[in-house]
Amino acid sequence: MIYFDNAATTYPKPDSVIRAVNGFIKDKCGNPGRSGHSLSMAAADEVYDCRNKAAQFFGAADPSRVCFCGGCTEALNTAIFGCISRGDKVITSDIEHNSVRRPIIAAGAETICFGSFDDTETILTKTEDGIKKGAKAVVCSCASNVFPLVMPYREIGALCREKGVIFIADAAQAAGVYDIDVIRDNIDILCVPAHKGLYGITGCGMMILSPSFDASRLKPLLYGGSGINSFESDMPPYPPERFEAGTLPTVGISALSAGLDFVTQTGIDAIRKKEHEICALILSGLSGCENITVYHKNVGSVLCFNLNGTPSEQTGRLLDGYGICARAGFHCAPGAHKYTAPDGAVRISFSAFNTKNEAERFISVIKRISRS
């Protein structure tokens, strides 16, 4: 099997992640922050260790700024509902995933969009215009889940910091592939999945608060047990416990911890280079094919295309018949598909485990399919 659906979730997982999950379930699977016995504290040790690694990885400096949750979508919902109210103005891009788009709409905010394919200067001008109109926050992805397109998130962050506007960054596709530092990049709230570029498992994510962001500006999304201050009616006032109601996804955290080690040891630059080499090889291989439309022919960690005249889902099924896993359709990003075709497109996406041989096999298969 050739797995080219890593933007949905990376596969395979590193052996170290599998060992960490097995080891945690076998030896440490208590409930952290609920008891003082050895199994609960063993789980708590693991959780704190992962907080430290994540804080270091994303430049947050302080482990208490790393809030664990059920995934990137939950992190984005916590961030958006936590600081956006009905009638607020929010700046975002025109190709956002529904995990950004829908919470903004549900919060009752007025959206001001910039064009993702515009150059950085135009994006910044539009963002500044939105800020002048009273926008409270900018919420956007660092990298698209559909196209090989990286947003100018550092420049947007610098502008937000200068203007005193909240910057919420969705790192669903960027974490583990692009260098992100919440302090350097002026990101107030960074939302991260564990199971994509950090090679953890599903059901776990992080909302990482910059040390300079006043956490009291953010209302919790979930209320419940926190293991402390049980007689208080409200959640604790400080992160991370303020945003961690209920039992933590400890197995996912143990996997994330090992995943962070894997990415750190392999190196973000090396991972990105490998993914981009595979992408470049495929782009080159497809360049002479008349029957194929590639959207936004850049080198990146994802690539989006269609076989002309063939619905994307049908192409996906044909590829599956050759043992190639790709994702067709709209990728939960309806705005992005204004730039593709009425029935969406096929996305292939890469990880540290893909090889050039797989890329060559993919080119050979897609050429064969496109001729038939």
Place this chain on the structure above:
Amino acid sequence: MRYRYFALSSLTYAYKAQDALDRSGIKSKVIRLSGRETDKGCRYGVEVYDAEYKYAKEALYASGLPFKET
């Protein structure tokens, strides 16, 4: 060997206190403390050797972490 305790505002802050004590060369252990309604309920803290209590207190003050002596 006798132990003394510092209460921290959360489990995470108890671990941060342990880190701060580690940096000062003071051995400590994160533990769950008995809570009372007046303390707002369940809480966590760090346990240190009685002989190192004074130095631990100084290290925690220096760290800037809010703590209570118990």
